[in-house]
Amino acid sequence: MPRPLKIAIAGALGRMGRQMAETIPADPRLELVARFHRPGSTGEGLDERDEALALADVVIDFTTPAASAELARACAARGGPALVIGSTGFDAAELETIAKAAEKIAVVRSGSYSLGLNMLTGLVEQAARALSADDCDIEILEAHHRLKVDAPSGTALMLGEAAARGRAVSLDDVARRARDGLTGPRPAGEIGFAVLRGGSVVGEHSVSFLSEGERLTLSHAAGDRSMFARGAIAAALWVAGQPPGEYDMRDVLGFGAQ
Numbered sequence: 119m120p121r122p123l124k125i126a127i128a129g130a131l132g133r134m135g136r137q138m139a140e141t142i143p144a145d146p147r148l149e150l151v152a153r154f155h156r157p158g159s160t161g162e163g164l165d166e167r168d169e170a171l172a173l174a175d176v177v178i179d180f181t182t183p184a185a186s187a188e189l190a191r192a193c194a195a196r197g198g199p200a201l202v203i204g205s206t207g208f209d210a211a212e213l214e215t216i217a218k219a220a221e222k223i224a225v226v227r228s229g230s231y232s233l234g235l236n237m238l239t240g241l242v243e244q245a246a247r248a249l250s251a252d253d254c255d256i257e258i259l260e261a262h263h264r265l266k267v268d269a270p271s272g273t274a275l276m277l278g279e280a281a282a283r284g285r286a287v288s289l290d291d292v293a294r295r296a297r298d299g300l301t302g303p304r305p306a307g308e309i310g311f312a313v314l315r316g317g318s319v320v321g322e323h324s325v326s327f328l329s330e331g332e333r334l335t336l337s338h339a340a341g342d343r344s345m346f347a348r349g350a351i352a353a354a355l356w357v358a359g360q361p362p363g364e365y366d367m368r369d370v371l372g373f374g375a376q
């Protein structure tokens with residue numbers, strides 16, 4: 119039997135950090151070797167970041183875009199460990215930092231570690247390919263708890279990317295990320311986003327394909343955070359054996375080009 123994979127958790131005191139600390143010890147393939155939070159955060163069994171990086175094969179990180187980019191830089195500078203990034207809301211510079219780090223270490227980054235949601239991206243791509251932009255409008259709706267700080271969610275953007283792939287266009291060229299005021303009629307080909315925030319909603323996403331007289335809606339609802347943790351664990355087990363590069367859950371799940 120191979121030795122357990124050594125995991126460190128970044129953002130240990132956050133909602134997902136605490137969920138990871140609950141889920142990892144129940145998996146015999148893993149050993150939780152360290153948990154760290156912000157630099158200088160102590161107590162509650164926390165480790166210093168650099169000590170944690172020295173102990174781990176893989177770091178699982180659900181923090182903030184800035185913290186994830188800095189962590190990727192630090193992991194790359196020391197030649198490891200590999201990284202599983204769950205944070206969302208990155209800007210272009212942060213994505214560039216992660217891409218640079220991925221020249222030195224293996225990184226999985228996904229807006230959603232849910233298996234069902236990643237399956238949904240394949241269905242969305244397929245539907246978008248089949249339903250022409252001339253007479254079918256794509257709208258993405260997401261709902262999350264009141265404490266979420268980024269919008270649209272990373273998952274909504276993943277679904278938008280899937281729809282854009284299906285239509286062979288760039289999401290940046292067709293995304294309508296908000297509407298307010300006198301917006302005019304909806305241009306054909308747009309992929310629209312709408313956002314709801316409130317209460318304790320873990321995460322709900324739907325993609326609607328609207329044409330004259332009918333609407334097809336594909337949707338996913340997260341019941342709790344444990345399935346994100348299980349997906350991140352699958353990514354950690356997979357990424358440990360990979361050469362440097364930036365990967366996503368389609369690589370982990372073997373979905374390949376859809």
Ligand SMILES: NC(=O)C1=CN([C@@H]2O[C@H](COP(=O)(O)OP(=O)(O)OC[C@H]3O[C@@H](n4cnc5c(N)ncnc54)[C@H](OP(=O)(O)O)[C@@H]3O)[C@@H](O)[C@H]2O)C=CC1
Pocket residue numbers: 128129130131132133134135154155156157180181182183185203204205206207228229230231232272346
């Ligand atoms: N990909 C996926 O499947 C999922 C992604 N997410 C994403 O993961 C991220 C975290 O979500 P969630 O756990 O709900 O959010 P939380 O705010 O509960 O947790 C994030 C934690 O990161 C901490 N943090 C901030 N800066 C640093 C740093 N430099 N080093 C270490 N820790 C730091 C924060 O500390 P402090 O509290 O002190 O600010 C906070 O506790 C979000 O971007 C969210 O969208 C969430 C669920 C699933």
Ligand SMILES: O=C(O)C1=N[C@H](C(=O)O)C[C@H](O)C1
Pocket residue numbers: 206229230262266267270271272273274320321322
């Ligand atoms: O912040 C959250 O909570 C979540 N964030 C991710 C996202 O932005 O899509 C994943 C999940 O929906 C929960």
